[in-house]
Amino acid sequence: MTTLTATSRRSPFDLQGRTAVVTGAGRGLGQAVAVGLAEAGADLVLLGRPGSQDATREAVEAHGREAAVLDLDVSDHDAVARVGAEVAAARQVDILVNNAGIIEREDTVDLTPESWQRVVDTNLSGLFFLSQHIGASMVERGRGKIVNVASLLAFQGGIRVVSYAASKHGVAGITKALANEWGPAGVQVNAIAPGYMATDNTTALREDPDRSRSILERIPAGRWGTAADIAGAAVFLSSSAADYVNGHVLVVDGGWMAR
Numbered sequence: 001m002t003t004l005t006a007t008s009r010r011s012p013f014d015l016q017g018r019t020a021v022v023t024g025a026g027r028g029l030g031q032a033v034a035v036g037l038a039e040a041g042a043d044l045v046l047l048g049r050p051g052s053q054d055a056t057r058e059a060v061e062a063h064g065r066e067a068a069v070l071d072l073d074v075s076d077h078d079a080v081a082r083v084g085a086e087v088a089a090a091r092q093v094d095i096l097v098n099n100a101g102i103i104e105r106e107d108t109v110d111l112t113p114e115s116w117q118r119v120v121d122t123n124l125s126g127l128f129f130l131s132q133h134i135g136a137s138m139v140e141r142g143r144g145k146i147v148n149v150a151s152l153l154a155f156q157g158g159i160r161v162v163s164y165a166a167s168k169h170g171v172a173g174i175t176k177a178l179a180n181e182w183g184p185a186g187v188q189v190n191a192i193a194p195g196y197m198a199t200d201n202t203t204a205l206r207e208d209p210d211r212s213r214s215i216l217e218r219i220p221a222g223r224w225g226t227a228a229d230i231a232g233a234a235v236f237l238s239s240s241a242a243d244y245v246n247g248h249v250l251v252v253d254g255g256w257m258a259r
Helices: 028-039 054-062 077-090 113-141 162-185 200-206 209-218 228-238
Strands: 019-023 043-048 067-071 095-098 144-149 187-194 249-252
Touching: 019 028, 019 113, 028 043, 028 054, 028 095, 028 228, 043 054, 043 077, 054 067, 067 077, 077 113, 095 113, 095 228, 113 144, 113 162, 113 187, 144 162, 144 228, 162 187, 187 228, 200 209, 228 249
Parallel strands: 019 043, 019 095, 043 067, 095 144, 144 187, 187 249
Antiparallel strands: none
16 A cells, blocks of 8 residues: 655645736735635735735735735736736746736727727736736746636627627637647646626626526526635636646636526
8 A cells, every 4th residue: 555645645736835926916806816825825926006905915914925016007018018027037927817807888889999998908908918928937937827817708798798798708719829829838728707706897787686686596506606706716727736727718607607
């Protein structure tokens, strides 16, 4: 009988010794993911709007992990290039979670070019260019994990959110394209598609009794998701347990898509 050593018993979900970068970690899904990664042992670099991530930094540090905070508007391409290069030069980044995103609800006939561009620059272009800047060092090193936050609207069209749906379809496409290109170099690129979560992005839906009821009636779990529901999926995709998972969009939706 083989005796397991302490090393061989190490959990494949253990992230000790790893450094994770998370965008938009100041609240909601991003905050829960950052804290979940810290609980699994990772140190964090938090990228987001000025002054928005102090509470997350404190939560990470409360778990005994390091947390660096850098200001970044992911819709600003020059800033993404500058901060991405700075982070890659200063640290060995093992995990990148592209969470930052916005949604703007309006009738499609009233959608302005400015609104369209804000959503696409934040949700899609910022995600791609940060992945490019930080992913380059992962490819060179031969190891890394990138986790993109997509949406159920990577599969569906939604209502009055055409720019958001387009951007999240794009996130799924980028995820698969980078997985194809970077997989042979040892870098896994996956995405999480959250279902209907109780976050700021869904406030309008939750406050509309008819929409809220119709949504809940379709979810087998019978409830809105919480930010904490996403953290476990992010830890899994960031860990060695997911070394053979690549180009996948993991739906975390309480069963919505099963209907």
